[in-house]
Amino acid sequence: MIPTDSHDSQARSGALVGVGPESATRITPGNALRPEDIALEVSTGLVKPAEDAAEYALRLGDDALILAQRLGHWISRAPELEEDVALGNIALDQLGHARSFLSYAGGAWGKSEDDLAYFRREPEFRSAHLVEQPNGDFAVTIARQFVVSYYQFELYRRLTESKDSTLSAIAAKAVKEVDYHRDHSAQWVLRLALGTEESRRRIQHAFKLIWPYVDELFLDDELTTRLAEAGVAVEPSSLRGDFDRLTGEVLAEAELEVPQVPAAPGGGRRGRHSEHLGYILAEMQVLAREHPGAKW
Amino acid sequence: MASQILQSQQDEAALEAEGQAYFDRIISEDSRIEPRDWMPAGYRKTLLRQISQHAHSEIIGMQPEANWISRAPSLKRKAILMAKVQDEAGHGLYLYSAAETLGQSRDQMMDDLIAGKARYSSIFNYPALTWADMGAIGWLVDGAAICNQVPLCRASYGPYGRAMVRICKEESFHQRQGFEILLELANGTPEQKQMAQDAVNRWYAPSLMMFGPPDDDSPNSKQSMAWNIKRFSNDELRSRFVGMMVEQVRILGLTLPDSEVRFNEETRKWEHGPLDWDEFKEVLDGRGPCNAQRLERRRKAHDNGAWVREAAAAYAEKQSRKQAEKELAA
Numbered sequence: 024m025i026p027t028d029s030h031d032s033q034a035r036s037g038a039l040v041g042v043g044p045e046s047a048t049r050i051t052p053g054n055a056l057r058p059e060d061i062a063l064e065v066s067t068g069l070v071k072p073a074e075d076a077a078e079y080a081l082r083l084g085d086d087a088l089i090l091a092q093r094l095g096h097w098i099s100r101a102p103e104l105e106e107d108v109a110l111g112n113i114a115l116d117q118l119g120h121a122r123s124f125l126s127y128a129g130g131a132w133g134k135s136e137d138d139l140a141y142f143r144r145e146p147e148f149r150s151a152h153l154v155e156q157p158n159g160d161f162a163v164t165i166a167r168q169f170v171v172s173y174y175q176f177e178l179y180r181r182l183t184e185s186k187d188s189t190l191s192a193i194a195a196k197a198v199k200e201v202d203y204h205r206d207h208s209a210q211w212v213l214r215l216a217l218g219t220e221e222s223r224r225r226i227q228h229a230f231k232l233i234w235p236y237v238d239e240l241f242l243d244d245e246l247t248t249r250l251a252e253a254g255v256a257v258e259p260s261s262l263r264g265d266f267d268r269l270t271g272e273v274l275a276e277a278e279l280e281v282p283q284v285p286a287a288p289g290g291g292r293r294g295r296h297s298e299h300l301g302y303i304l305a306e307m308q309v310l311a312r313e314h315p316g317a318k319w
Numbered sequence: 320m321a322s323q324i325l326q327s328q329q330d331e332a333a334l335e336a337e338g339q340a341y342f343d344r345i346i347s348e349d350s351r352i353e354p355r356d357w358m359p360a361g362y363r364k365t366l367l368r369q370i371s372q373h374a375h376s377e378i379i380g381m382q383p384e385a386n387w388i389s390r391a392p393s394l395k396r397k398a399i400l401m402a403k404v405q406d407e408a409g410h411g412l413y414l415y416s417a418a419e420t421l422g423q424s425r426d427q428m429m430d431d432l433i434a435g436k437a438r439y440s441s442i443f444n445y446p447a448l449t450w451a452d453m454g455a456i457g458w459l460v461d462g463a464a465i466c467n468q469v470p471l472c473r474a475s476y477g478p479y480g481r482a483m484v485r486i487c488k489e490e491s492f493h494q495r496q497g498f499e500i501l502l503e504l505a506n507g508t509p510e511q512k513q514m515a516q517d518a519v520n521r522w523y524a525p526s527l528m529m530f531g532p533p534d535d536d537s538p539n540s541k542q543s544m545a546w547n548i549k550r551f552s553n554d555e556l557r558s559r560f561v562g563m564m565v566e567q568v569r570i571l572g573l574t575l576p577d578s579e580v581r582f583n584e585e586t587r588k589w590e591h592g593p594l595d596w597d598e599f600k601e602v603l604d605g606r607g608p609c610n611a612q613r614l615e616r617r618r619k620a621h622d623n624g625a626w627v628r629e630a631a632a633a634y635a636e637k638q639s640r641k642q643a644e645k646e647l648a649a
Contacts, residue, residue, distance in 0.1 A: 140394055319506075
């Protein structure tokens with residue numbers, strides 16, 4: 024779980040994806056792809072994403088990064104120690120996906136994951152409004168996670184078929200993890216909806232708060248259409264049917280209605296964000312920006 | 320009637336004597352006591368206090384580091400720090416479980432913590448002011464914890480010793496990552512190096528005090544050693560720790576804020592300068608920089624989560640009732 028070997032030692036060992044690892048610390052379960060592997064492939068020029076693919080990777084990476092930043096706040100504040108661990112795990116998974124996508128995207132512009140995470144300004148981020156939404160109470164966090172994980176599962180499941188081998192490799196690792204996130208959030212939706220009167224009231228309210236930001240996830244634009252035609256990306260609108268059906272099953276079991284609330288217009292993919300993102304970035308970037316050029 | 324009571328008292332005394340004999344034999348063989356074995360009330364009480372304090376320390380100890388998750392200066396460091404703080408929640412879980420085998424519920428222990436009735440390691444009442452504190456906490460605080468905890472893997476109480484084996488493995492990762500943070504900072508910009516030295520200066524003395532008061536002022540140590548819970552005295556462990564830090568601080572290119580550190584050729588032990596035990600007692604008694612803040616944060620998390628725990632319990636109860644009805648109908 025903790026990458027201990029330095030970038031330099033990886034470069035020396037020349038260990039790449041699928042190549043026999045020389046150091047024990049290189050071994051990951053299932054020999055899964057690590058962000059460091061992608062960074063190495065990119066920095067050695069072994070792979071270089073096209074501009075479009077990089078833009079697309081940026082969207083997926085930013086969603087995962089901002090969500091990880093939000094979820095990380097729960098560690099030491101969760102309702103039970105088991106949830107400190109569970110939400111921490113989900114945050115870590117998301118952060119791992121973010122690092123992979125950003126490392127790859129950065130290859131198009133000669134930038135590292137950290138250049139992209141710490142030194143872009145707010146309009147340069149491509150996250151959807153949903154992941155920027157505040158944690159709220161535990162119910163809001165679960166409602167948000169429920170939507171995100173069902174969306175991401177459908178997305179990554181299809182992205183494993185991408186003609187872009189890096190995107191498909193990242194998706195292949197991510198989809199297994201996101202499947203657990205689905206299970207975790209669905210289990211909690213049931214418990215909160217069918218638990219006590221208070222928990223039911225809270226989860227109903229949470230879904231009302233979160234649902235306006237669902238539509239944005241499924242909007243196509245020129246980039247996704249172009250990339251989908253090339254077999255690189257998944258067209259967001261194509262995920263909606265399965266998303267509605269599968270979330271609908273859980274909501275029905277939880278005796279909850281899909282909230283009838285107007286959708287917000289979104290705009291995150293174009294760099295138009297919610298009011299929340301500025302604060303998230305201010306906190307996330309403050310230390311790195313105090314010491315530009317420093318290594319950590 | 321009176322003779323019956325007398326008889327049962329005699330039976331109990333006989334059982335007690337038998338239990339004590341078994342316990343004494345296990346301890347003298349340096350073997351392990353398990354939850355169902357007879358044990359002296361004092362042994363149970365000492366262990367319960369020690370293990371629950373240790374669990375509380377893991378839980379409260381999450382806070383100073385969680386404070387930096389959102390601001391970690393690189394994504395790799397953010398991932399490592401998240402994993403580390405998450406490990407601490409896991410350690411808390413094993414330790415509460417080990418303590419539960421002695422007959423107290425986790426809820427009760429948590430209530431005692433929140434009510435301010437239970438103690439936790441005083442070190443977590445100091446603030447984590449800069450990123451370098453993540454390094455110093457890993458290197459010094461986790462380093463001191465490992466020195467303390469490695470011998471506890473052989474503690475006579477089985478569930479505690481076994482929990483410590485796993486915890487020590489993870490702690491040694493934690494210490495390495497702390498060292499690595501400091502190494503990177505010490506070889507970085509002048510500001511980064513200054514940040515690292517400042518953090519080492521602030522965490523050095525509190526980490527030495529983690530081993531507890533000097534041996535001549537540590538009333539419980541002797542009994543704990545006789546019970547094979549504790550294996551080495553506070554001063555012995557502290558001296559070993561200082562020796563290790565002296566070696567490692569050289570590699571870091573930093574210094575320890577202690578001009579009196581020396582190896583005593585006669586005793587073959589490392590010695591350090593005087594420690595401020597008055598400050599230690601002050602912090603222990605609640606007058607440290609962050610005591611109120613740490614407890615309030617724990618209390619808030621617990622209170623804010625009450626409705627969630629109630630929901631989970633109510634759901635579980637409904638499910639098992641449904642299941643029972645189904646079985647009855649079948």
